[in-house]
Amino acid sequence: MKISICIPQYNRIQYLKISLLKIAEQKEAEIEIVISDDASTDDTSLQIEELKKTYPFPINYFRFESNQGYDRNLRKSLELASGDYCFILGNDDTLIDDKVINRLTKFIQENNYPDIGFCNSADYLNIDDAQIRAQQTANIGTGANIALKYYSSFSFVAGLIFKKSAFDSVNTSKLDGSIYVQIYLATLIIIRGGYLFTIKEPLILKDIRVNNEKANSYLDTLPRTKSEYKVLDAGLPSYANVCAMAFKDAGLNETEYYFKIIKRIYQFTYPFWLLDYRKHSALIASRGLREGLKLKHFKNHELFSVTDKLKLKGYYMVSSFLGLNMPLSLFEKLKKSLYNIAKS
Numbered sequence: 001m002k003i004s005i006c007i008p009q010y011n012r013i014q015y016l017k018i019s020l021l022k023i024a025e026q027k028e029a030e031i032e033i034v035i036s037d038d039a040s041t042d043d044t045s046l047q048i049e050e051l052k053k054t055y056p057f058p059i060n061y062f063r064f065e066s067n068q069g070y071d072r073n074l075r076k077s078l079e080l081a082s083g084d085y086c087f088i089l090g091n092d093d094t095l096i097d098d099k100v101i102n103r104l105t106k107f108i109q110e111n112n113y114p115d116i117g118f119c120n121s122a123d124y125l126n127i128d129d130a131q132i133r134a135q136q137t138a139n140i141g142t143g144a145n146i147a148l149k150y151y152s153s154f155s156f157v158a159g160l161i162f163k164k165s166a167f168d169s170v171n172t173s174k175l176d177g178s179i180y181v182q183i184y185l186a187t188l189i190i191i192r193g194g195y196l197f198t199i200k201e202p203l204i205l206k207d208i209r210v211n212n213e214k215a216n217s218y219l220d221t222l223p224r225t226k227s228e229y230k231v232l233d234a235g236l237p238s239y240a241n242v243c244a245m246a247f248k249d250a251g252l253n254e255t256e257y258y259f260k261i262i263k264r265i266y267q268f269t270y271p272f273w274l275l276d277y278r279k280h281s282a283l284i285a286s287r288g289l290r291e292g293l294k295l296k297h298f299k300n301h302e303l304f305s306v307t308d309k310l311k312l313k314g315y316y317m318v319s320s321f322l323g324l325n326m327p328l329s330l331f332e333k334l335k336k337s338l339y340n341i342a343k344s
Helices: 013-023 045-053 072-077 100-110 144-154 165-169 179-189 236-249 252-279 283-292 305-325 329-342
Strands: 001-009 030-039 059-063 085-086 117-123 125-131 139-143 160-163 198-207
Touching: 001 013, 001 072, 001 198, 013 030, 013 045, 013 125, 013 144, 030 045, 030 072, 072 085, 072 179, 085 165, 100 198, 100 283, 117 179, 125 198, 139 144, 144 179, 144 198, 144 252, 160 165, 160 179, 165 179, 179 236, 236 252, 252 283, 252 305, 252 329, 305 329
Parallel strands: 001 030, 001 085, 030 059, 117 198
Antiparallel strands: 085 160, 117 125, 117 160, 139 198
């Protein structure tokens, strides 16, 4: 079985080179590297061409002549893949050890070739610091309820695994510019009968360091003083919209599922973001998010009944209070349990 490691690239070549050197250590696996470059302004193309001369696996490198944006670049990396499955990495992420692809291939073969999945990740410098989104290693299931339960797990792109034929069946340009096209694609695959799998074991290392520094993070841009205050939404209205579109395109009641999606955002995603901003000394940013996540900022919110609007506003108010007032020490103690509840 051939695995395409798909990497949407834009600048930061120094991080990508570290990733590729680590991937080169893979043993007992059939691999190709697919890099879609969104018109990088550094010397990515020159360095990749030089690396290809000695690299142990084929590198399929493509460069757009002009910047296309995240969604198009991600889709292009998957379109170029010739493998049976596509394993997505960010350009500052890499594989955790030299048998990752070997273990992934065995899981896929032993579990009836599922269609879409994701794995856990660990910090590049601290393997014990894991980002947990997969609670088990298993085939999870298929259908609308599974899609609704797990769609948020596809917001972080590194560690997503698409069966190539499943991706091809839903690939579209209409979500380009949303910054969450992978949520739409994965959700639609699951609703239409594709099987979701998860892998609890961390397979990737995230946040490669160069000179002991991470690549730029969203945390670097958060407002932290009163003079920097602005309304923020963390992309969550777009996040909700693309997911609702997947249910609509699958022929289901868009309004019904849109309500459920926003409800889950208010119950779980929104308060986690508020607490995360506070954790990183960005209380001003959390207040901006409180304003930006009011129901009026969600596209087509007027479609809801008066009763449903009142329910959503109630969830928003409770989560706003908890997110802005819960002691951070208590949140750290409860975080794992809260995440399990969100996925239950």
